[in-house]
Amino acid sequence: MSQTVIGIIAGVLTSASMVPQFIKILRKKDVGTLSPLMLLVLISGVALWTYYGFLKDELPIILSNGFSVLLNSGLLICYFIFRK
Amino acid sequence: MSQTVIGIIAGVLTSASMVPQFIKILRKKDVGTLSPLMLLVLISGVALWTYYGFLKDELPIILSNGFSVLLNSGLLICYFIFRK
Numbered sequence: 075m076s077q078t079v080i081g082i083i084a085g086v087l088t089s090a091s092m093v094p095q096f097i098k099i100l101r102k103k104d105v106g107t108l109s110p111l112m113l114l115v116l117i118s119g120v121a122l123w124t125y126y127g128f129l130k131d132e133l134p135i136i137l138s139n140g141f142s143v144l145l146n147s148g149l150l151i152c153y154f155i156f157r158k
Numbered sequence: 159m160s161q162t163v164i165g166i167i168a169g170v171l172t173s174a175s176m177v178p179q180f181i182k183i184l185r186k187k188d189v190g191t192l193s194p195l196m197l198l199v200l201i202s203g204v205a206l207w208t209y210y211g212f213l214k215d216e217l218p219i220i221l222s223n224g225f226s227v228l229l230n231s232g233l234l235i236c237y238f239i240f241r242k
Contacts, residue, residue, distance in 0.1 A: 077172075077210065077213045080206060080209065080210050080213065081207070081210045082205035083206060083211055084203050084204075084207040084209075085207075086203075086237070087199050087200070087206065088200060088203035088204060089203075090199055091196045091197075091199040091200035091203060091205075092223060094193060094196055095193075095196070107191050108177065109178060112175045112178055113175075115171055115174055115175040116171070116175035116236050117175075118171050119168050119169070119170075119171030119172035119173075119175060120168075120172060120233060122164060122166040122167060122168035122171060123165075123169075123172065125164065125168075126161065126164050126165045126168055126218070129161045129164065130161060130216070132214070134210070135219075143194030151221070
């Protein structure tokens, strides 16, 4: 199995594992468990990983971390919309 | 800045963002927000990313995903210990 395929499968798994929490928060509008500071730290990290992927020209790293930037930015926006 | 340094900073950020939740769960022994299925999917993904890192011989990928395997495996163990 090629390295790229392994990276893409890894990326699909790590990305998929984030989706249920995102859907749950959208449905229940409950952002009590979210920490905006940790979301910012995470978004900075995955944004840097995306940049790292471009430097290394590795598609699996670019795609999975790019997805994570979008999803966690969505969580941060949800936090500011739904917080009491 | 070298690619490896960028990767290590990215890894430190994404790893750091997971630690507060882990400490909170250890302290409060409240695993209500955890989904064992999603933890298993995530652990499989980061384990595959660690393997990908070895294939590519990229230290930042090995270290950060290896840490994530340990931390999320710890969360899964906490889930089975503390669940009601």
